[in-house]
Amino acid sequence: MWHRETSLQGFDAVVIPGGFTYGDYLRGGAIAALAPILSEVRRFAENGLPVLGICNGFQILTEAHILPGALVRNSGRKFVCRKIAVTPHNTDSFWTEGCKGVLHMPVAHNEGRYIADEETLERLEQERRVAFIYCSEEGEPTDEANPNGSAANIAGILNDRGNVLGLMPHPERVVAELLGGTDGRSILERLSDA
Amino acid sequence: MPLEVTGPEVHREMGLSDAEGEMIRRRLGREPTLTELGMFAVLWSEHCSYKSSKNVLKYFTRYREAVEGEGLENAGVVDIGDGIGITFKVESHNHPSAVEPYEGAATGIGGIIRDVLSMGARPIACLDSLRFGDITDPENGEDRRLFTRVVQGIGGYGNCIGVPTVAGEVSFHPRFAGNPIVNVMCVGEVALGKVATAEAKGPGNPVLYLGSETGKDGIHGATFASEVLGEESEAKRPNVQIGDPFAGKLLIEATLEALETGAIIAIQDMGAAGLTCSTCEMSVRGGVGMEIDLDRVPLRDPTMNAYEIMLSESQERMLAVVQKGREEEVLAVFKKWGLPAVVIGSVTDDGIVTVVHKGETEASVPAGLISEGCPVLDLHAEKPGNVDSAARFDVSVLPEPSNYERTLLKLLSSPSIASKAWVYQQYDYTVQTRTSLWPGDGDAAVLALRGSQKGIAMKIDGNSCYAYADPFVGGQLALIEAARNVACTGARPVAATDCLNFGDPNDPNVFWRFREAVRGIASASDALNVPILSGNVSFYNETPDGEVLPTPTIGVVGVLDDASKRLGMGFPKGMGYIYLVYGFGHAAKQHALGASEYLRVQHGVDDGAPQPPDLETEKGLLEFLAAAAQESLLECAHDLSDGGFAVALAEMCVVGEAGCFALMDADEHFQRHILGPVLDRMATTRTPPSEAVRRSILDAETQTNPWTYSTRTDARLFGEMPGRVLIGVSSETVRESRLETLRDLAHDRGLFLHCVGTYDAASRHMQIAAPSRSLLRTALKDVREAYFGSIPAFTDGADPPVDA
Numbered sequence: 001m002w003h004r005e006t007s008l009q010g011f012d013a014v015v016i017p018g019g020f021t022y023g024d025y026l027r028g029g030a031i032a033a034l035a036p037i038l039s040e041v042r043r044f045a046e047n048g049l050p051v052l053g054i055c056n057g058f059q060i061l062t063e064a065h066i067l068p069g070a071l072v073r074n075s076g077r078k079f080v081c082r083k084i085a086v087t088p089h090n091t092d093s094f095w096t097e098g099c100k101g102v103l104h105m106p107v108a109h110n111e112g113r114y115i116a117d118e119e120t121l122e123r124l125e126q127e128r129r130v131a132f133i134y135c136s137e138e139g140e141p142t143d144e145a146n147p148n149g150s151a152a153n154i155a156g157i158l159n160d161r162g163n164v165l166g167l168m169p170h171p172e173r174v175v176a177e178l179l180g181g182t183d184g185r186s187i188l189e190r191l192s193d194a
Numbered sequence: 195m196p197l198e199v200t201g202p203e204v205h206r207e208m209g210l211s212d213a214e215g216e217m218i219r220r221r222l223g224r225e226p227t228l229t230e231l232g233m234f235a236v237l238w239s240e241h242c243s244y245k246s247s248k249n250v251l252k253y254f255t256r257y258r259e260a261v262e263g264e265g266l267e268n269a270g271v272v273d274i275g276d277g278i279g280i281t282f283k284v285e286s287h288n289h290p291s292a293v294e295p296y297e298g299a300a301t302g303i304g305g306i307i308r309d310v311l312s313m314g315a316r317p318i319a320c321l322d323s324l325r326f327g328d329i330t331d332p333e334n335g336e337d338r339r340l341f342t343r344v345v346q347g348i349g350g351y352g353n354c355i356g357v358p359t360v361a362g363e364v365s366f367h368p369r370f371a372g373n374p375i376v377n378v379m380c381v382g383e384v385a386l387g388k389v390a391t392a393e394a395k396g397p398g399n400p401v402l403y404l405g406s407e408t409g410k411d412g413i414h415g416a417t418f419a420s421e422v423l424g425e426e427s428e429a430k431r432p433n434v435q436i437g438d439p440f441a442g443k444l445l446i447e448a449t450l451e452a453l454e455t456g457a458i459i460a461i462q463d464m465g466a467a468g469l470t471c472s473t474c475e476m477s478v479r480g481g482v483g484m485e486i487d488l489d490r491v492p493l494r495d496p497t498m499n500a501y502e503i504m505l506s507e508s509q510e511r512m513l514a515v516v517q518k519g520r521e522e523e524v525l526a527v528f529k530k531w532g533l534p535a536v537v538i539g540s541v542t543d544d545g546i547v548t549v550v551h552k553g554e555t556e557a558s559v560p561a562g563l564i565s566e567g568c569p570v571l572d573l574h575a576e577k578p579g580n581v582d583s584a585a586r587f588d589v590s591v592l593p594e595p596s597n598y599e600r601t602l603l604k605l606l607s608s609p610s611i612a613s614k615a616w617v618y619q620q621y622d623y624t625v626q627t628r629t630s631l632w633p634g635d636g637d638a639a640v641l642a643l644r645g646s647q648k649g650i651a652m653k654i655d656g657n658s659c660y661a662y663a664d665p666f667v668g669g670q671l672a673l674i675e676a677a678r679n680v681a682c683t684g685a686r687p688v689a690a691t692d693c694l695n696f697g698d699p700n701d702p703n704v705f706w707r708f709r710e711a712v713r714g715i716a717s718a719s720d721a722l723n724v725p726i727l728s729g730n731v732s733f734y735n736e737t738p739d740g741e742v743l744p745t746p747t748i749g750v751v752g753v754l755d756d757a758s759k760r761l762g763m764g765f766p767k768g769m770g771y772i773y774l775v776y777g778f779g780h781a782a783k784q785h786a787l788g789a790s791e792y793l794r795v796q797h798g799v800d801d802g803a804p805q806p807p808d809l810e811t812e813k814g815l816l817e818f819l820a821a822a823a824q825e826s827l828l829e830c831a832h833d834l835s836d837g838g839f840a841v842a843l844a845e846m847c848v849v850g851e852a853g854c855f856a857l858m859d860a861d862e863h864f865q866r867h868i869l870g871p872v873l874d875r876m877a878t879t880r881t882p883p884s885e886a887v888r889r890s891i892l893d894a895e896t897q898t899n900p901w902t903y904s905t906r907t908d909a910r911l912f913g914e915m916p917g918r919v920l921i922g923v924s925s926e927t928v929r930e931s932r933l934e935t936l937r938d939l940a941h942d943r944g945l946f947l948h949c950v951g952t953y954d955a956a957s958r959h960m961q962i963a964a965p966s967r968s969l970l971r972t973a974l975k976d977v978r979e980a981y982f983g984s985i986p987a988f989t990d991g992a993d994p995p996v997d998a
Contacts, residue, residue, distance in 0.1 A: 018625075020354040023440030076990075079349050079620045083632075108353070108622040173624045178642045178758055180624070180632060 003035040013050040013194035014041055016057030018108070018170060028071060028111040029059030038064050050094050050194050051164040052187075055109055058156070058166035067159055067166045068124070069116030074109070075149025081108040083180070084147050086132040086155045086169055087139045093162035095190050096131050102139050103132075103183040105169035107147050112168040114150040114157070121151055131165055132156035196556045197228035197501055204228070208235035208414070209421060214569065221563055229500045229549060229556040234564055236414065236467035236505060237474060240733050243568040246699040247731040250709050253716040254692075254726045270727030271313065271389050272689045274753045276646040279386045281313045284323075284379035284654065284693040284749045286732035290434040291347075291376040295340050299347030299376050300437040301412075304509050306380040307357055308463035311446055312512070314390030314453050315382025318628060319641055320352050322362040322378045323654045323693070323747040324617075327371030329609055329988050337366075340374050342989060348378070349620040354439035355446070359621035360629055360639035361653050365610035369658075369743045373735055377693040379654055379749040383643065390453055392462040394480035394515045397543040399459060401473075401484055402521060404449070404528055404535045405511035406441045408468070409494035412507025422698055422736040441510040441533070448531035449512060455527065457520035464511040470504045470564075472513040473547050477561035480515075484561075486539030488551040500549060500556035515541055575709050576702035584663040587802035589785045592793075594908050598840070598962075599970040601796050603980040605837045605912065606844055608795045612984035635762045635849060637682035637832055638750075642757040649757025651685035656747035657836075660804035663789040665707040667806045669714025669746050671916060674812050675835060676750035677724050681816040682831040682919060684761045684823025685752030690719060692729040692748050697741025699733045704741060708733075711746045721809040722816060724750060759823050763832035764850025765953040770829060770924040772843070772856060774948045775818060775940055776900050777811025777917050784903045786913030791836045796908075804914070811917035814943030819919065827936045829922040840911040840970070842920055844960055846953070848978045850922075853957025856950045858901050858910055858964050900948050907969065911962065922953055 001008075008014065021032035032038070038060070045051045045066050053061040061067040074080055083106050088099035116124070124130050132155040134146045141153040148168070156167025171184030199205075205215035208231060218226055218234050226234065240246055252258045256270070271279040287302025307317045324344060327337030341364075352359045357380070394401075412435035452458060460480065462472045469491070473484050488503050498506070516524050521537055528535030542548070547564070549557040560567075595601040605611055618633040630649055631640035638653035655676035661668030677687040692715060697704040719726050735742045754760055765772075787793055788802025822828050830850065834842045847854055900918070901910050927933065940947045961971040 019356060020440060020443070023354055023438070023443075025440070078346075079353060079622070081353075081622050081624065082615075082619050106624045108624060110353075170624065173627050175627075178630050179627055180630070 018055030033063035053166040095165040098186040238568040282381040294434040295343035296347035300351035310382035315384035325375035394476040474565040483542040500551040575706035578703035606980040607984035637679035649754040653679040654749040658743035665710035666714035669711035673718040680752035681819040687752040695745040765852035769954040785909040786915040792912035807916040834918040852955040
């Protein structure tokens with residue numbers, strides 16, 4: 001799907017992968033959120049069809065206000081690439097229903113610190129829209145487990161209908177033992193049901 | 195009128211000697227124009243011409259063959275089977291990084307990526323070898339800043355362009371103060387049969403300018419890289435290029451897609467010396483000329499003159515020769531990716547590069563004269579005094595440490611040995627989803643290739659202190675260390691690339707070191723059958739305080755036929771045995787402490803010569819590791835290097851999160867009291883070891899003793915003896931009597947296997963004992979803290995964060 005396209009006719013799901021759209025020189029995902037195809041992605045999401053935004057894809061979804069909140073510079077003020085642990089907080093949604101236990105995935109980002117105003121954070125919690133939280137090996141949301149200073153250790157969130165998931169970790173990078181793990185499959189295999 | 199040379203001092207300002215200036219006039223038969231003189235100056239600079247190093251590089255077998263035969267390409271290609279070609283090259287970006295560390299390092303990454311792209315290859319991994327001054331001195335914020343900003347620059351460019359930085363090495367020494375070494379390496383994958391060339395062919399074929407607009411940045415960057423850094427270097431910040439990694443990313447995709455059209459005859463990146471280098475080199479390679487019209491070159495600043503346009507080193511640009519009539523196909527691809535692409539001229543048959551700007555012929559020079567006519571220098575070499583004095587160094591005057599545990603922790607927290615997680619966690623090392631063995635997990639990185647079972651392993655290494663004390667041995671060990679590291683992942687090393695960082699070659703001592711280092715690398719390369727396919731020389735690494743330590747760095751790439759058999763360095767879950775694999779090429783009494791990290795850290799002594807390698811042992815080790823990994827006989831492997839046996843063991847423990855018990859001088863006591871109980875414990879399990887296996891563990895290994903090389907305990911614990919690898923062997927493997935197979939694999943190659951102890955994931959300590967006493971017993975959490983906590987404490991802890 002080329003960024004200048006304006007139709008998602010015939011597609012069953014949208015995955016916006018990671019990367020550095022337009023170099024992200026301004027702010028992660030800020031320019032991409034204005035790409036022609038994004039208005040169609042918004043309509044697609046509003047129609048309840050599955051949309052997944054990974055890393056830069058998550059940033060684009062927040063910049064486009066398809067998901068609430070924002071992703072800002074990591075609290076350590078450094079790019080961070082390492083394997084982290086997350087625990088699913090809601091396993092009822094389309095993308096997360098196959099997830100269980102502590103999942104290990106790499107993060108690789110400079111602007112992955114999730115922030116939102118108190119009201120939004122409370123609403124996300126109440127509406128069970130926090131999809132993943134950074135956690136210790138035991139599943140506890142500790143400070144050490146939080147790679148970027150995200151509010152409430154939030155690693156991924158859902159939209160109000162639960163069909164749109166945005167997350168900073170990279171499930172697509174852990175789909176084979178050969179690549180360091182298979183925990184990403186539980187999310188990506190949902191594509192077969194899309 | 196073309197731009198004129200205004201006086202005799204102009205060539206000197208450009209870095210040409212009077213003799214070279216005179217030669218240019220004589221060969222041209224007239225006064226050069228300003229643009230021509232500038233073109234000669236950059237291509238005849240040390241950086242581009244290799245005038246001081248050419249004669250020495252002939253020690254490299256492949257280089258000699260290429261120069262005498264079919265000529266040099268931008269980088270060689272290795273056929274690894276399955277129709278896959280691998281190409282790689284390393285390059286230095288030391289000078290730009292010294293004055294502008296972020297952009298200097300960033301454009302280094304961009305440049306080496308385009309070098310690989312020029313071969314038609316997709317860049318799939320980057321590595322870097324870095325040297326900095328002392329970062330532990332609270333008063334020395336400058337070298338910490340250089341370190342921090344170089345790392346950010348590598349990450350900033352590499353992460354954004356989407357090429358994973360998967361391996362590297364960093365070390366620190368006061369002799370790099372203010373002049374860091376930044377060597378960057380890129381590995382690319384290309385389908386055999388689709389390798390692109392840089393030979394311009396076919397008079398009348400259009401010449402295409404592809405990529406970003408030309409600006410005033412980087413003018414004379416190559417010349418800048420060919421002089422000593424001084425007070426006025428700061429004024430040369432405008433000579434440093436500015437990178438645009440997103441344009442670089444677009445250029446990768448557009449170039450590979452354009453190559454797929456089949457319309458491109460030749461392509462080269464515009465790196466050092468930009469348009470000058472690419473037009474002249476491509477012409478010479480194809481035995482043709484080129485006529486280009488600078489009015490068509492996309493410019494960022496329309497006031498630029500011919501001289502500036504020809505010498506600009508703006509980034510993210512390529513030059514291509516395309517089949518006449520098919521230029522639209524290539525232009526369309528670049529248009530789709532939103533990058534400038536224009537026809538700027540055509541190939542001619544006269545062997546002359548002609549540059550026209552605003553109707554004036556600004557340059558008209560024979561391509562051969564400018565790109566290959568630079569007089570080669572035969573510089574004087576003289577052995578420096580420090581080499582002989584280092585060889586005479588006597589370790590016996592130094593006391594043994596009173597507490598080995600403290601020494602071990604000190605070594606682990608020395609920034610040169612400590613974990614580089616602080617560095618590599620700022621690099622995206624999993625993008626492109628090939629990374630199969632991650633940084634920090636093994637002695638080298640492993641990438642799993644798509645559409646094939648194969649994996650490739652890669653590492654870059656070098657030891658500046660060794661090279662200073664004994665450049666020949668330092669050169670040998672740089673290649674050997676990189677090859678051994680690659681082999682520790684189970685891969686078979688297949689080829690190497692070298693980056694040679696030295697001071698001013700006109701200093702006979704520097705030139706001697708350079709020559710000896712090249713001889714050393716060549717000797718190891720021939721002995722191990724790991725040919726040098728490509729390389730780069732960087733001279734003039736000096737500041738007013740003197741030259742940096744000589745630093746030959748070597749990148750090695752190896753092949754695993756089955757990527758899933760890759761080996762990490764950490765002890766695995768469960769329990770098993772630790773064996774030392776070694777040869778006895780050096781039976782003489784040694785201490786292996788010369789030029790070691792131990793001497794510097796424990797005694798503050800920077801002296802002594804490195805232990806020379808035994809090439810047969812090293813070759814045997816490479817073969818042994820590949821064979822043993824292929825047979826799935828090993829759990830992990832890690833070579834002894836900086837910090838010796840104790841540090842290697844500690845690293846295997848913390849990376850694998852397992853404790854260990856090791857014994858030096860394994861004797862009867864060890865067999866009975868240490869290994870015996872382990873075997874007894876195993877005997878109670880469902881599949882106890884057979885009596886034969888038990889005997890083979892207990893008896894066979896007492897015939898040799900790997901520790902006889904010295905009676906000093908520090909030499910045994912921390913000596914940097916080459917030709918030694920620690921391996922973890924699972925208790926299952928031992929139970930299955932596959933130990934015999936392993937031992938045969940070693941013996942067949944003249945190597946010994948010596949059981950030094952056991953690892954146990956349930957244990958929280960690492961312990962090393964001698965028969966009569968415990969030498970050290972350290973809690974894993976202390977080991978971890980020393981190893982992982984050191985660099986963050988010196989960087990994040992010392993200065994306020996620097997923003998990218």
